[in-house]
Amino acid sequence: MLTKRIIPCLDIKNGRTVKGVNFVNLIDAGDPVVLAKQYAELGADELVFLDIAATLENRGTTLDMVLKVAEQVNIPFTVGGGISSIEHVDALLKCGADKISINSSAVKRPELVNELSQKFGSQCVVVAIDAKKIDGEWIVHLAGGTISTELNLFDWAKEVEKRGAGEILFTSMNNDGTKAGFANEALAKLSTELNIPIIASGGAGKVQHFIDTFVDGKSDAALAASVFHFGEIPIPDLKKELKENNIPVRL
């Protein structure tokens, strides 16, 4: 049976992990390669690297990091942040990234989704969507939730699926950082109305939240950062509890 995926997300700046990471026994918690290896050993199913300060100038640094991760890590990983061209995606995939994720660039020019999926295959095109629930409607936001668009979450998600996205990474801005659980109602609607995998993001605080997003939210994967980085939820314990709750996981 296809298992539900647990995905730690690492924020990257100039090729280094930035968000506080508090693993014990790590020689260098800022080294993405060291962290990635550690997560792979702990049983993470995939990794996401988000370049939070992506600029044209530091592109080389990020590519170099991707190459080093690919050299040493034996599970799949996605790279996102500041990606808006075929050339950039080509370079990332050639360095060994398995998937790339695009967000604002897809909103600005939706044809990019078609172009990338045609050239590289849907399997490596993740469209990340940040949305905020305002007066009962889920509105797509850009730039970490600071810029509002006219797009409705569900319409936009269906459009990128049609354009060839292989997967949706949905972050609820209402839930992100709250540690009060994922936006399961919206996730379940996405999962039901679309036929591609949905990754839940934003709101993980305890094990029950993961159980809820897989059961009530019908999510295919769950992404989180701080609860993993600070060891609040050790991945082996999380997976064990998921299994005890009859959720298929890789153990």
Added chain:
Amino acid sequence: MKLVIIDYGAGNIKSIQFAFKRLGIDAVLSNNIDEIRNADKVIFPGVGEASSAMEMLKKSGLDLVIPTLTQPVLGICLGMQLMCNSSEEGNTKGLGIFNVAIKRFSNEVKVPQMGWNTISNLKSDLFKDVEEREFMYLVHSFYAENCKEAIATTTYETAYATALQKDNFYGTQFHPEKSGIAGEQILKNFLAL
């Protein structure tokens, strides 16, 4: 040991090269027919769309070379699919090494299948020291039907052939290079064939 990874422009081959490097083998990336013929082992990778990948193979003449190879050949993901008779993806003919057709999953399940699923009914030296129901990483929308040449099956919508073998030709739908320690064992087994 000379290991060649066929480089015909389809997909992410760096991961495969790195996976072998972690096992201490420097694989050569090549589309040179003599170099491929003279290798001890050949990897036939592929990610992307079947009919365009098949076109790329034809352009380089590799479509005629690959079926005549006599050393162990391992097709991975789309590589395995192209070794079959035909694919519904872009309605293309394949290399006809494995006597099976490639079909698309129905919309009863999410497509692509993306993530870790188990492999069962293992019957090949490729799976030496690999346990039944071991997890492998898969990303695909099309699959080979269960058939005589299946050496492992995975269940997603239906039990399908997740690995195939005929003579010196092997194929895996899953990505051993991305499947943790168990995947590395399969690559090691391939090197030992």
